[in-house]
Amino acid sequence: MNLKPLKFxxxxxxxPVVLAPMAGYTDAAFRxxxxxxxxxxxxxxxxxxxxxxxxxxxxxxxxxxxxxDHPIAGHIFGKSVEAMVExxxxxxxxxCFDWIDLNCxxxxxxxxxxxxxxxxxxxxxxxxxxVRAVKKxxxxxxxxxxxxxxxxxxxxxxxxxxxxxxxxADMIAVHGRYACNFHGGPADWEKLGEIKRALKIxxxxxxxxxxxxxxxxxxxxxxxxxxxxxxxxxxNPWLFDQIKNPSxxxxxxxxxxxTIETHxxxxxxxxxxxxxxxxxxxxxxxxxxxxxxxxxHLAQYIKGLRGRRDLLQQLNAMRDVKTVMNAVDxxxxxxx
Ligand SMILES: Cc1cc2nc3c(=O)[nH]c(=O)nc-3n(C[C@H](O)[C@H](O)[C@H](O)COP(=O)(O)O)c2cc1C
Numbered sequence: 519m520n521l522k523p524l525k526f527x528x529x530x531x532x533x534p535v536v537l538a539p540m541a542g543y544t545d546a547a548f549r550x551x552x553x554x555x556x557x558x559x560x561x562x563x564x565x566x567x568x569x570x571x572x573x574x575x576x577x578x579x580x581x582x583x584x585x586x587d588h589p590i591a592g593h594i595f596g597k598s599v600e601a602m603v604e605x606x607x608x609x610x611x612x613x614c615f616d617w618i619d620l621n622c623x624x625x626x627x628x629x630x631x632x633x634x635x636x637x638x639x640x641x642x643x644x645x646x647x648x649v650r651a652v653k654k655x656x657x658x659x660x661x662x663x664x665x666x667x668x669x670x671x672x673x674x675x676x677x678x679x680x681x682x683x684x685x686x687a688d689m690i691a692v693h694g695r696y697a698c699n700f701h702g703g704p705a706d707w708e709k710l711g712e713i714k715r716a717l718k719i720x721x722x723x724x725x726x727x728x729x730x731x732x733x734x735x736x737x738x739x740x741x742x743x744x745x746x747x748x749x750x751x752x753x754n755p756w757l758f759d760q761i762k763n764p765s766x767x768x769x770x771x772x773x774x775x776x777t778i779e780t781h782x783x784x785x786x787x788x789x790x791x792x793x794x795x796x797x798x799x800x801x802x803x804x805x806x807x808x809x810x811x812x813x814x815h816l817a818q819y820i821k822g823l824r825g826r827r828d829l830l831q832q833l834n835a836m837r838d839v840k841t842v843m844n845a846v847d848x849x850x851x852x853x854x
Pocket of ligand 1: 538539540541542543563564621623624663693701724725726727746747748749750
């Protein structure tokens with residue numbers, strides 16, 4: 519697909535088709551798999567600015583990055599300007615992030631109740647205040663991930679986007695759905711186009727891309743500078759390379775198996791490192807925990823294959839890599 523490298527501040531994304539932040543999914547293990555398969559950049563899972571302030575161990579684990587991740591954004595949410603500034607300074611000090619991304623679109627109740635995430639879109643001036651303060655406090659580039667609005671009756675997409683730009687953000691990624699619709703229904707790529715035409719900073723479009731054709735269509739309709747992919751990459755990390763090179767064949771069963779195993783082994787490694795940092799180790803075994811965490815990924819990796827239903831029925835009882843991979847092999851054999 520014809521997309522130019524996307525530049526903002528000190529960041530260059532050579533191939534601007536990027537992995538969306540997804541809590542519970544886009545840990546370092548999955549990010550590395552997507553990066554190896556062509557994703558141009560990625561974000562951490564959403565991390566609480568207040569958590570960083572409180573010294574929460576869980577929060578710091580969300581900020582673990584690997585060499586494969588770059589360029590990568592530290593993606594944070596919060597309501598107070600002070601917490602967002604402190605968290606951004608902390609992320610900058612870590613020295614392993616390429617930019618800072620501010621979440622202004624998460625519709626999850628516990629986030630919105632605190633006035634953070636998507637709730638900020640109801641008072642877009644607050645987004646402006648946060649962006650201005652964070653920009654002043656750090657030297658890393660700063661972006662915002664937002665939506666086309668909280669609901670159709672709240673300040674419109676152009677108002678929010680202009681506030682973000684005027685406050686000094688270096689880039690904006692917009693999910694083309696209202697927060698009140700969570701992740702359902704079609705994304706509005708026309709509105710992404712209106713935002714693109716109204717702003718000078720780069721705009722990444724997000725929402726509803728699960729095939730290479732849809733990535734091309736989003737860019738055609740909206741003219742955005744980059745495409746962000748969330749659920750379409752789960753179980754299909756090859757999508758990035760397929761967008762880059764549409765003549766690539768679908769991955770073979772052997773390739774799928776290899777990716778599943780690599781992903782699961784990296785998750786075990788990550789979970790083991792996480793466990794090593796815990797003060798309370800009672801009842802926490804890394805390999806079973808990684809196998810449980812891997813379930814939604816595996817369900818997507820084997821989508822459309824014969825034998826999937828049987829595997830999914832036994833999945834909850836599978837607590838080690840060998841058992842999971844034996845079950846995967848059985849599925850692959852049925853589809854030779
Ligand atoms: C399970 C899940 C977790 C998500 N977590 C985050 C998050 O932490 N931060 C964020 O900005 N968006 C989050 N999102 C939204 C995605 O980044 C993306 O905007 C949304 O899925 C739409 O893109 P898609 O249609 O390509 O999936 C999440 C979405 C899902 C499905």
